[in-house]
Amino acid sequence: MAAPVLPSDPIEPPAVATPRTADWTKPAAMAIPKEGYFKLERGRYGPLYPRTPACHGFTLIAKIKPGREEAIRAHGKTIEKAVADMPDALASLKLHYLRWVLFDIGKETYFMYQGIFDTDFDRYTEDAVALFTKYGINTVFENLEGFPEDWKTNPPSFSKFVAEHQCPSFLEYGEYPYVTADEIKKALKLKAAFSAMLDLMQ
Amino acid sequence: MLEFDDIQHFLITRPPALAARYEFLTFRESVAGRAWLTGILDKVGTAKAVGSSQPDARWVTVAFTWSGLRALGIDEASLATFPEEFRQGMAARAEILGTTGANHPDHWVGGLASSDLHAIVVLFARDVTQRERSKKEHEKFLVQRAGVEVLSALDLEAIPPFNYVHEHFGYHDRLSQPVIEGCGVEPTPGSAPPIKPGEFFLGYLDETGLQPPLPEPQILTRNGSYLAYFRLQEHVGRFRDFLREHGNTPEEQELVAAKLMGRWRSGAPLVLAPEQDDPDLGRDMQRNNNFDYGKMDPYGYACPLGAHIRRMNPRDTAPNMQRRKMIRRGGTYGPPLPEGAPEDGVERGIAAFIGCASLVRQFEFAMNVWVNDPNFHELGNERDPIFGTQDGTFDMTIPKRPIRKKMKGLPAFTSVRGGAYFFLPGMSALRYLASLTSGR
Numbered sequence: 235m236a237a238p239v240l241p242s243d244p245i246e247p248p249a250v251a252t253p254r255t256a257d258w259t260k261p262a263a264m265a266i267p268k269e270g271y272f273k274l275e276r277g278r279y280g281p282l283y284p285r286t287p288a289c290h291g292f293t294l295i296a297k298i299k300p301g302r303e304e305a306i307r308a309h310g311k312t313i314e315k316a317v318a319d320m321p322d323a324l325a326s327l328k329l330h331y332l333r334w335v336l337f338d339i340g341k342e343t344y345f346m347y348q349g350i351f352d353t354d355f356d357r358y359t360e361d362a363v364a365l366f367t368k369y370g371i372n373t374v375f376e377n378l379e380g381f382p383e384d385w386k387t388n389p390p391s392f393s394k395f396v397a398e399h400q401c402p403s404f405l406e407y408g409e410y411p412y413v414t415a416d417e418i419k420k421a422l423k424l425k426a427a428f429s430a431m432l433d434l435m436q
Numbered sequence: 437m438l439e440f441d442d443i444q445h446f447l448i449t450r451p452p453a454l455a456a457r458y459e460f461l462t463f464r465e466s467v468a469g470r471a472w473l474t475g476i477l478d479k480v481g482t483a484k485a486v487g488s489s490q491p492d493a494r495w496v497t498v499a500f501t502w503s504g505l506r507a508l509g510i511d512e513a514s515l516a517t518f519p520e521e522f523r524q525g526m527a528a529r530a531e532i533l534g535t536t537g538a539n540h541p542d543h544w545v546g547g548l549a550s551s552d553l554h555a556i557v558v559l560f561a562r563d564v565t566q567r568e569r570s571k572k573e574h575e576k577f578l579v580q581r582a583g584v585e586v587l588s589a590l591d592l593e594a595i596p597p598f599n600y601v602h603e604h605f606g607y608h609d610r611l612s613q614p615v616i617e618g619c620g621v622e623p624t625p626g627s628a629p630p631i632k633p634g635e636f637f638l639g640y641l642d643e644t645g646l647q648p649p650l651p652e653p654q655i656l657t658r659n660g661s662y663l664a665y666f667r668l669q670e671h672v673g674r675f676r677d678f679l680r681e682h683g684n685t686p687e688e689q690e691l692v693a694a695k696l697m698g699r700w701r702s703g704a705p706l707v708l709a710p711e712q713d714d715p716d717l718g719r720d721m722q723r724n725n726n727f728d729y730g731k732m733d734p735y736g737y738a739c740p741l742g743a744h745i746r747r748m749n750p751r752d753t754a755p756n757m758q759r760r761k762m763i764r765r766g767g768t769y770g771p772p773l774p775e776g777a778p779e780d781g782v783e784r785g786i787a788a789f790i791g792c793a794s795l796v797r798q799f800e801f802a803m804n805v806w807v808n809d810p811n812f813h814e815l816g817n818e819r820d821p822i823f824g825t826q827d828g829t830f831d832m833t834i835p836k837r838p839i840r841k842k843m844k845g846l847p848a849f850t851s852v853r854g855g856a857y858f859f860l861p862g863m864s865a866l867r868y869l870a871s872l873t874s875g876r
Binding site: 275276277278279326357358360361364365367384386387388389390414416 | 519520521531532644646647648649755756759794796797800801804805809814
């Protein structure tokens, strides 16, 4: 699908501040070139995509194998249970949000896996694969057309699948730009502790 | 389970060698390359034969680049089955590894960035005298085999004092090493449990419980490993100036050195000795690796989050650590710079190998994610202070109560002068290579 293409014209750097200078008090939007990046930087498995006001993420879109729709839907319950049993199960992925969607185009059904997270996927692809195996998330992918059979022993094949099915955004918006999930949780914890302290001082 | 009589000794045991010579070879003709290999085969050390009980330390190790395998006569179809990063070679992966700027392959020496680099032969020796003898023997041997040339060479030797292993900055080394399951060695307290052989050798189960696919042909790749080699110059004068700049007394300077590394130069880890050096602890292998970060030092008040050893082994603060282990080998080169002497401009440093079963997953991950990512541990603008590509624009945070200390604009204490990816074949593989008949 959306394989990264080298741009022919020079690319304008983003008009929005980059994470080092970002101001979380002001919502920000970032328009992104078609390739998904401003300047091609190679990671171990593919191009690196820049951090945006909506952090890092991917949108994977893949056709499902015929007749597998119910099997994929059943994974909703699998993940729900895994996280209920162990809330920290997906911690190493540094996720903000996940959305899994099934939709039809004509007579064919597609699966969309959208994730918003704080790590560059190229850096943590093997940790993600290890996690997927551990919690049975891998079996969703096995219902998708073109998913490599040797993915368990061959991490590059998994990353190649992701790179080939990734559809980069051309616009991302963040209400509190660049802020990581860890920072948000820290701030909420501090707020709760501070409130408790004020109560004690009554 | 491990075939010790087939696997080369290099990643399993160390010969009692205080000196070595690395020769980087090119094969002008396949026939000559194979004849050289045939002649050297009986000197190659296996894991079974080499050990500290062996009085004769003159063992040899041989390994080949991807273009070296082609030069010896491996066919194109088989060559295409090797992993992408090995086929590209370390020089082509500079951006991914972070060896850019002054560390870029354009500045490398010894012909290491060239596709003419086909092989490395490591001549181990008990001491410098023996090394010089081995060098002459190999020289004579090469003269008899026109068609094999030495692109460059590097002489290594331990530097005084000889009672402990250390490099030119003075840090005690080899304190934390992975243990391979099935080698009969117990990990020291605090070290990770033994690692499955497939993390280091091809043809064995790895930490996924499965066996990764072998490149073709299997006779060539079974019992082999990949090696990432690099020659790291150490700018000792600059390092000592930095310590003096940031510490008024010798004790303060030792602390600065410790904060950069994560251990005092004695080897004592900061997590166990946060304020004062403890040389007895440094020397005690039963205690000097017995610590973690997540429980014992989560904020880095003892060992800074970006210190070298914390980056190279995040212990309990990173997932999947059993898949991130690597075996280190190598030694020092160049004359020591005496304490108090000004920088003399003579090149000195360490030449090291990282051994693993997957360069992209193990070595390149460490370089890309732990060493040279400025946002490692969300630090924002920091690379590894000892090994990262420093250009004067990166910082180092020393967490402290009440206010952290930030050292801005770290100088480059090291420079990468060369590097390469090699494949380290087993003995059957070497015999197979020597017996090929294709090529020129």
